[in-house]
Amino acid sequence: MNAIAIVKDGRHDFDFFYGQWAVQHRLLKRRGVHCEDWLEFFGTAQCRGLMGGLCNVEENDMPARRSQGVAFRSFDIARRTWSIHWVSSTDGLVGEPVHGRFEGGEGRFYGVDLDDGRPVKVAFHWSHSHDRAARWSQAFSYDEGRTWEVNWVMEFTRVGS
Template sequence: MNAIVMIKDGRRDFDFLHGDWRVAHRMLKRRGAHCEDWLEFEGTSCNRPLMGGLCNVEEADLPARHSQGVAFRTFDIARRTWSIYWVSSIDGMMGEPVHGRFENGEGRFYGVDLDDGRCVRVVFVWDQITASSARWTQAFSYDEGLTWETNWIMQFTRA
């Protein structure tokens, strides 16, 4: 008899995201400028596992912005951390990854990015995760991590 072995090292942390989603987006109109005005628009997302959940790929459609994107996530077994890469249809380039893990039901992933030519620190946060919803936020720090400005919020609802 074959027994199913459940591995609890973190490689299944993104299983909640598999499938099709409706996504409500909120983006700051201007980042790093003390702006409090937000753009709001709808989109969709489809996520599927690869290699038994060790990786996953998410295709996002943002029709209001006339763009699409792909998130590719891969799990480092030895470090028990995820790396998340983003490719935008705007430039077709794969950005620098963010790295992190889930703890106590929340995922935090840190890295560096460019914002209008400025080098910034970036954090992605996955939280409020249920069987039918989840939230992702992105924040930038322009002062080496002393303060953070949330500039993009995505509320996922299962389609």
């Protein structure tokens, strides 16, 4: 019997996230204006891998906001980096991707986006201390990366076994 070798090039970095999750969201009420007021609400998420770990899809349901979102991630074998695309139910458009990788157990991903028509740099940060909890945050920079404002945090708690 042949054993399947696990490739350790980064394509399995999101394997910890496969499954069902309860999500505590914190969303900054107003971005880019030094606001310190947050909206807090609950949601659910589920993630599944595709193509032996080269891709995965995460579906988010946010009933309190009457919205849903999908993250689609793909792994570039040659560069050993991930690309993450977001689609929101508010407009149905595939957003500009962020790119990056995990190092030392933390994932950092960067890209460019528009915030109400205003160009911004965007950063995603992923961390997980064990397979039952994970954290994602998003930050925008309105000054070419000199300063960053965290505007969305998702705390994930695994549902079931």
